[in-house]
Amino acid sequence: MAEILFPALFLLMALGLPVAFAMAIAVFCAITFASNYPNIVVVKEMFAGLDSFPLLAVPFFVLAAELMTGGAITHHLLRFAAQFVGHLRGGLGHANVISSTLFAGISGSALADAAGPGTMMIRMMEKGGYDRAYAGALTISSAIVGPIIPPSITMIIYAMQDDNVSVGSLFMAGIVPGLLITAAMLATNAIIARKRGYLGTGTRPGAVAMIRTTALALPALFLIVLVVGGIRFGIFTPTEASVIAVFYALICGMFIYRSLRLRDLPDIILRAALVSSAVLLILGAARAFAWVLIIEGIPHDLAATIIGWELSPVMFLLAVNLLLLVFGLFMDPLPGVMILVPILAPISHALGIAPNHFAIVVIVNLTMGLATPPVGALIYVVSSAANMRPGALIRELPPFFLAGLALLLLLTFVPQLSTWLPRISGL
Incomplete structure (x- = not known):
């Protein structure tokens, strides 16, 4: 079936078909023309991929984010960040x-x-004298931190593919790497701003103004503490945390900031449903795609081949980096996690690589693919939202990609950056 599966997938993606549909149709073609399985098995495997309690966290976290955005949280977070820098x-x-x-x-x-905040910042940066394409490229690069800082939808999916990690441990493992990504993008922006003469907004706000702005942002910031702290201390599971996040976001928007109205809820719920449906459709199609690979014995054969190379842990990680960077050019992170982690994670465990360390290397790798052409979803989201040509954004991305690549190598060679926080947290 593989001789039909992969050519069909690449052909459909080259024609511009969304990844989820491309994978599902490729699986359907492989089963129809190269196997004796009934076609209904495609639907069965797609449903099996979604029949999981932890996956309930995905639509609830998406809804919480939409409620926070609709409740003027983004505005207060922007003001909070801008007052310091x-x-x-x-x-x-x-x-x-x-x-x-x-x-x-x-x-x-x-x-x-x-x-969300990215498109707002593009407009603010353009008014402040920044090149519009540069503002868009910075938005794309800084958004990479989204799946690394907890809560992370990608980490939830990863934990479902690897029994050696938990969602809680991955959430803790992502904090330090996420902050390092932020530092790398800040440093890159500082260098470019100095070369191009991008100035600041003026004087720093006074103490009273900063206290007022911080106080307004605290309810939004507390959601991070609520989710991560609740999971860390065992008060609730990640799925329960996602539901609590929805109710907290609703309370913030309606009663604290008073910018969220009942008549806004149908549109917010619809947007969250559309985003969640797209994510879950990708997961279902990836499950069916992975099932065909397993039936064909490809994971087993590939694992045996890699083990036969007798690579050291460091060389294995470097090979994985190269593989995932290339894979990320053509595939989104979620299907990448579902297809590759069941193959690669057991090999990494056999080589003695810490599970949380390997998970962060994989997730950061695949997430960087969101900002690389030809499939990089972030490029097209920003170009559409800000009405810019993708080519203009792509030309501004290389410095940020190099910074991300340097950080990826740092995470590869220094496992403590990913394992220290989960270890001291008892996870």
Whole structure:
């Protein structure tokens, strides 16, 4: 079946078909023309991929992010970030990066980061004298932190594929790497801002104004503490945390910020449903695709081949980095996790690589693919939201990609960056 599965997938993706449909149709073609299985098995495997209690966290975290955005949370997070760095050279760019990091602790999605605070920051940066394409590229690059800082939809899916990690341990493992990504993007923005002469917004706000702005942002920031702290201390599971996040976001929007009205809820719920449906459709199609690979024995054969190379742990990680960077050019992170993790994770465990370390390397790798052509979803989300040509954004991305690549190598060679926090947290 593989001789039909892969050519069909690449052909459909080259024709511009969405990844979920391309995978599902490729599986259908492989089963129809190269096997004796009934076609209904495609539907069966897609439903089996979604029949999981932890997956309930996905639509609820998406809904919580939509409620927070509709409840003017994004505005307060932007003001909170800008008050600390807006007056510096390249200050609006710094504010873009920091606000993406803060919003990542609410949304768990790179696309939500780019479409929410990112598009607002592009407009602010353009008014502040920044090149529009540069503002868009910075938004794309800073949004990469979305699936790394907890809560993370990608980490939830990863934990379902690898029994050696838990959602809670991955959430803790992602905090330090996420902050390092933020630092790398801040440093890159500072260098470019100095070269291009991007100035700050003026003087730093006074103490009273900063206290007022911080107080307004605290309810939004507390959601991060609520989710991560609740999971860390065993008060609730990640799925329960997602439901609590929805109710907390609703209370914040309606009663604290008073910017969310009942008549806004149908549109918010509809947007969350559309985003969740797209994510779950990808997961279902990826499950069917992975089933065909298993039936064909491809994971077993590939694992045996890699083990036969007798690579050291470091060489294996470098090979995985190369494989995933290439894979990420053509595939979104979620199907990448579902297809590749069951193959690669057992090999990494056999080589003695810490499960949380390997998970972070994989997730950061695949997430970087969101910002690389030809399939990089972040590029097209930002180009559509900001009405820019993708080519203009792509030309501004190389410095940020190189910074991300340097950080990826750092995470590869220093496992403690991913394992220290889960270890001291008892996870």
